[in-house]
Structures are given as C-alpha cells and as structure tokens.
Amino acid sequence: MAELPEHRPGIVECRMMVLLALDRLGASSNLTLISFFFETELVSYFELQTALHDLKESGEVVSHRLPADELFDISPKGRKTLSMFEGRIVQSMRTALVDAVPSFLARVRQQAELPARIDRDSGRAYRVSMQVVEQGAPLMALEISLPTRDLAQRFADAWPLSARALYDHIIHILSREGPA
Numbered sequence: 053m054a055e056l057p058e059h060r061p062g063i064v065e066c067r068m069m070v071l072l073a074l075d076r077l078g079a080s081s082n083l084t085l086i087s088f089f090f091e092t093e094l095v096s097y098f099e100l101q102t103a104l105h106d107l108k109e110s111g112e113v114v115s116h117r118l119p120a121d122e123l124f125d126i127s128p129k130g131r132k133t134l135s136m137f138e139g140r141i142v143q144s145m146r147t148a149l150v151d152a153v154p155s156f157l158a159r160v161r162q163q164a165e166l167p168a169r170i171d172r173d174s175g176r177a178y179r180v181s182m183q184v185v186e187q188g189a190p191l192m193a194l195e196i197s198l199p200t201r202d203l204a205q206r207f208a209d210a211w212p213l214s215a216r217a218l219y220d221h222i223i224h225i226l227s228r229e230g231p232a
Contacts, residue, residue: 061145063103066095068141069149070103071112071126071134076153079125081118084160092152094145166215168208173197178204182211184219192219 061069073088074080080088082104089095095103104124107113112130116123126134138146168182177197184192198204 061095061099061142063106064137064140065142065145066099066103067107067112068134068137069095069145070100070107071130072138072141072146072149073153074113074124074126075131075134076150077157079123081121081123083121085124088152088156091156092148094149162212166212168211170201170204170208180204180207180211182208182215184215192222194218 070085073085077084077088085100085104086097089100090097104113104115107130108115108124110129112127112133113124114127115125141149165185166183167185168180171179171181173179177199178201180196180198182194182196183190196207198207
C-alpha cells in the first residue's frame with residue numbers, strides 16, 4: 053500500500069498558523085517563534101520568515117526592533133483575519149499548535165526566571181552562570197567553575213529544580229543573627 057504524503061501547509065495556512073501562534077503566545081521575538089515552530093515541526097524556518105514578512109507587509113502583524121532581534125505581535129487587522137480564516141488550518145495542525153503553547157510558555161518563563169549559561173573560561177574549566185530573576189531583576193547570581201563540560205551541563209540542567217531552594221537556604225543562612 054502506498055504511503056500518504058505528509059501534509060505540508062500552503063501559504064495561507066502558514067500565515068494563519070503564525071497568526072494563531074502570536075494570538076496564543078502573545079508578542080514574541082523572532083527567535084521565540086523560530087523555537088516554537090522548530091519544536092512543533094508545523095512550519096519550516098523559511099515558511100515562518102516568509103509568513104512574517106507577508107503578514108507585516110499587509111498590516112496583520114506589527115513589529116518592533118529589539119537588540120539583535122525583532123518583536124512581533126498580532127494587530128487588530130490580524131485578529132480579524134484569523135477569525136475569518138482560522139478554519140483554513142488543518143484541524144490536526146491547529147490542535148497540535150494550540151496544545152503546544154502552554155508547555156512552551158512555561159519553559160520560556162522558566163528560562164527567563166532561572167537562566168543558566170555555560171561558558172569556557174580562558175583555562176580548561178567550564179563556568180556555569182546561574183541566576184534567579186524576578187520581574188526582570190536578578191535576585192541572585194551564582195558562578196561555578198567546573199572541570200568538564202558534562203559536569204557543567206549537569207549543574208545547568210539541575211538549576212531550575214534547585215534554584216529556589218538554594219536561594220531560600222542562602223537567605224536563611226545569611227539573615228541569621230550571630231555566628232553561622
């Protein structure tokens with residue numbers, strides 16, 4: 053039996069998926085949209101960039117320059133277009149997009165509030181820079197030098213699960229009166 057070809061969205065469907073993503077994700081940078089569509093595998097990089105350009109040109113998406121990026125948001129005209137043509141998105145693709153939004157937003161929020169970055173210092177060590185950020189302001193920053201990339205990656209991966217407890221413990225220890 054012959055295999056059915058995978059459904060590839062057409063131009064209109066790509067545009068509608070980008071509008072739907074912006075509607076559900078809220079204002080998003082180009083990098084955020086690239087990450088979202090890469091994870092969901094619904095729209096390719098080139099289809100995304102073409103759709104964003106076309107939607108911006110038609111006024112259905114507005115954009116603002118950011119340092120090294122661009123922030124996109126759906127316009128009132130884009131919302132009207134989406135309400136009229138959302139049905140052009142294949143139901144399975146629409147469902148996949150809508151279902152992917154909550155976990156993607158949770159990850160993006162966690163990465164903003166608990167960032168961890170690995171750099172290689174001038175020697176042979178790896179430096180893990182970790183932060184606890186609240187309302188855009190760093191509450192705590194921690195840098196640890198480690199001998200291997202694997203160990204540095206373990207620390208960076210463990211940071212989101214351990215950061216709040218470490219922060220609370222440090223605050224508790226340092227705020228005590230008298231010798232520790």
